[in-house]
Amino acid sequence: MARKIGSRYTAHQILGRGSVGTVWLGEGPDGPVAIKLLREDLASDQELVGRFVQERTALLGLDHPHVVTVRDLVVDGNDLALVMDLVRGTDLRTRLDRERRLAPEAAVAIVADVADGLAAAHAEGVVHRDVKPENILLDMEGPLGPGGAHPALLTDFGVAKLIDSPRRTRATKIIGTPDYLAPEMVEGLPPRASVDIYALATVLYELLAGFTPFGGGHPGAVLRRHVTETVVPLPGIPEELWQLLVQCLAKAPASRLRASELAARLREQLPSLAGLPPLDVDEPYAEQGEPGAAPEDEPEPEEPRERVRRGAVPLVRGSAPDSNRDTHTSMRVPAPDELAGGALGTARAPRAAGAPRPGSARHRSAARRRRIGIGAAAAVLVAAAGVGTWAATTGDDADATPQDTKNSAPESP
Structure with a gap:
């Protein structure tokens, strides 16, 4: 059913829903x-x-091939709307849902496009604040790039800033999607351009691995990991690309690259990534004792079970895990003692494909077999050592004279 939006636009069909509002196909x-x-x-x-x-002026002024252009802002009675260019394609989350992970060349090409868009926005003083696969659109009508990647455009500029008003959040709330929040936002500091770099590096990690580096379990646990844990290498990732990821996932904002630098460095690596297949790694599970962890006695199935995707964690109860999952929802900023609640250290390492999950029955069974094997080997060594000692002793006694035997006895005090 069509509805008028202001005096110039008509909304015809719903394209998607999110926590902030609804996206319509309009005219x-x-x-x-x-x-x-x-x-x-x-x-x-x-x-x-x-x-x-x-x-209005800042949002309408963003004009870049890798940014979805905002054409108009409408305030009309109970209607508050952003009118944007229509991109004929899908969002990156939908592609991830379908393919789980991308080949390095395609992943890097997509992220380089987004970094170009961010560079233009940051030059105008605009911070996105909610970079994630749901907000990256793939233009299916555009020319294919490296690795067969469609041109990528970043959308929803300004929405997080609009929703994040001082009265609404004060200094005790944060707004965003937990998996992609930079540590300084978790600690309640004001968002600057570097938060977009951290989020985009998280997206690149997810495109390569099929999961985010600090996601999984309760949103509070996710936020704590951003502050307390360091990311571990992905098996099979080229070293130069990994070092670039590490730099952009640095806890200190000043250590991260600027968007223009990130785009240039990524494009430099594209030739060396041509033809590389997607990584073959399994997602780490939540640690025992964490919310979302598998029960300790849960048996490991022999057949592969259906995987539950661990992307961004919805923050609104009952929300549907679709391509428009909830995003601009406020959460309480964790207190310092809560952020320090987890041990400082390295994030849980991704498992090699097919490896048993730590704490699972198959993992414990393998550990028991290793212990039994080690114990059996130790028993054999002890037995062999005893036989060798007995043989050496009896051999010496056979060759010894009575005098020698007498002289071997301890002297009387």
């Missing part, structure tokens, strides 16, 4: 558009409407 004076209609409770917030109007 404007210049042809088809995408219309992001914010929730009614947000539209009724006068402070947010004021910020919406204030951000």
Whole structure:
């Protein structure tokens, strides 16, 4: 059913839903558009409407081939909407759901496109604040790039900033998607351009591995890992690409590359990645004792079970895990003692494909077999040593004279 959005646009069909609002396929004076209609409770917030109007110039000024252009901002009664270019394609989350992970060349080409878009936005003083696969669109009508990658465009610029008003969050809330939040945001510091670099590096890790480096389990555990854990290497990843990832996932914002530098470095590596297959690694499971961990006595199935994707964690109860999972939802900033609750150290290492899950029945069984094998080997060695000692002793006694035997006895005190 069509509905009017302001005086110039008509929304015809719902393309997707999220925690902030609904995206519609619409029509404007210049042809088809995408219309992001914010929730009614947000539209009724006068402070947010004021910020919406204030951000108009900055959002309309972003013009880059790898940024979805915002054409208009509509404030009309209970309607608050962003009118954007319509991209004929899908989002990156949908592709990940279908393929689980990408070949390194395609993954790097997509992320380089997004880094170019971020560089243009950062040059205008605009920070995205919610870079993730759901907000990266793939233009299926554009020319194929390295690794057969479709051109990538970053969308939803400004939405996180609009929702994150001082009255709404104060200094005790954070807004975003846990898997992609930079450590400084978890600690309550104001977001700067470097938070987008951290999130984009997390996306690249996810494209290569099929899971995020610190995700899994309760959102609070995810936030703590961003602050306390370091990422471990992915088996099979080229060393130069890995070092680039490590630098952009640094805990200190100043250690990360700028968006333009990241884009250039990624494109430099594309020739060396040509033809490399997707990585063959298994996702690490939550550690025992963490929310979301598998029960300790859960048997390891002989046949591969259906995997539950561990992408961004929805923050709204009952939300559907689709390509528009909840995003701009506020959470309480963890206290320092909560962030320090986990041991400082390295994040759980991805398992080699087919390796048993730590703590599982198959893992414990393998450990028992190793212990039995080691114990049996030790028993054989002890027995062999005893036989050798007996043989050496009896051999000496056979050759000894009575005097020799007498002289071998301890002297009387």
